[in-house]
Amino acid sequence: MSKLLSVGYWVFFSFILLFIALPMVVVLAASVSPTSHVTFEFWTWTLEWFGKLWTSKWLDPFILSAKIAAIVAVISGVLATLGAYAVAYEKCPGHDAIMSFLLSPLAVPQIVKGVAIVLFLSSAGLFRYLGTPGLIAGHIILTVPFAVRMIATSMYNFDKNLDRAARILGASWWQRIRYVLLPLIKPGIFSGMTFAFIISFNNVPLSLFLVRPGQSTLPITVINYFEYSLDPILAAVNVASLLFILAVIFLFERIGGFTVQIHGGSK
């Protein structure tokens, strides 16, 4: 009985791991299969679909997405550091309530935030800000709470005695920020920014409302193309953008020095 249970557990366990890996493996195989028929006969595999990505049809949305994600990562990094500084480091009066406000966008579904922002821009006569500026504003709302949470955690862990020591040794306020606090919370800031970059780059529910013709992000372009066919070029686009994300994480990790343990958090 016990043995049966144990076998059952491992079978179920392997099934789940297979379930998790399967779609990724299939997309990888699809991106190198010669036809739209996915094949695992690796001797027929080809990179021709990746070659076809070098057209403005795919490059333009990719560049726009990367640009928006970079801007969003930097702005939300700055905003979140400021917010976390006041709330988690200085612990200004009412910091709990302010923290809840900074995290409040997390409680609202993305699609609801998207509707709210598009209605706001439209009815305030700011229609022309749909597209890139709207996308940046929307994504910032989405990413700031995550970044605040990550940076605040590293501020909570900061040993205040270091600050005291620097003060006794005569460091000014700015010197203490610049040479004591910032270097120590740098990993937190960079993991917050990396997270912001990934969320923005992959985002669908908000971007859906904010893109406009000629200014469409990569995931939205891919989704719109879905409706026509399951062209293997889509698999190539997806694999390429995953590789890009991995490269960005690697780069940020190099600069920021956070040891990656990307946690999910809620969307």
Add this chain to the structure above:
Amino acid sequence: MRLGGTMPSLRGYVPLIPPVTILMMFFALPMGMMIGLSFQDGDTGSFSLTSYERFFTDDLALDGFFRTIVMSGLVAVCVTVMSYPIAYFLARSTSRWRAVVFALAIAPELAGVVLRTYGWLIILEDQGFVNDLVIQLGLIDRPLPLSHNMFGVVVGLTHVLLPFGILSLLTNIQGIDPNLEKSAQILGASRLSVLRHIILPLSVPGIVSSLLIAFTLAASAYATPALLGGIKFSVLATMIYQQVLFYINWPYAAVMANVLLVIVLAIAFTGARLESRLNSKLHVR
């Protein structure tokens, strides 16, 4: 720190000005406007409940509403059931495979929802991977309806949300003292009864939080139901999108968005209360 200044206490709030302004402008204000708009008459702009009345008498809208609930419920259960063994393994294993399983469990988050949905489409389509295989093996002669229906959407969403379930169960199970299991085993309890009488009861808070987070995220997902569900599969998220971009009926879109918001907030709120009650109960023992 206090470099003079007559109101030192206000200085602490200065860094908050940029983030709070941005959140006010692009979050609080738009949310307020959207909620206000849902209570407005489309033509005159005066207060009215007509849009809500329309929603709760519109068969198609109600159909989408209930489909959202059923879909999210199914996804919540699937996510939790499938997360549990993985989370338990991650919490207790000391083998070198632990890191591999952890990476595999969390990595899909990096890939984004579009890649994963695309993968499932290739797998589940009529001419897809699974149907190809099963037909070639001669088990059936017509493709199984695996996509463009509830089944496909639940599979896709379960895959997207598994990391959330795994992480919330992992935190919980890591908090359970492994000595409890060991002592029960030493006292002669079978694996099954350790599971039933010790681990499962103690991980109820983790199970609840996994169910809740999966439910709320499933209810607000757009891409997976839209792509794997097909045109006829409407849930609140897809209906909201259509109202904004095709019918351009903003008050009605605002009503649907508010209904979704209320569902999500209500579940998050009752969930948080339930969780804290469960936790305090467990710690009293």
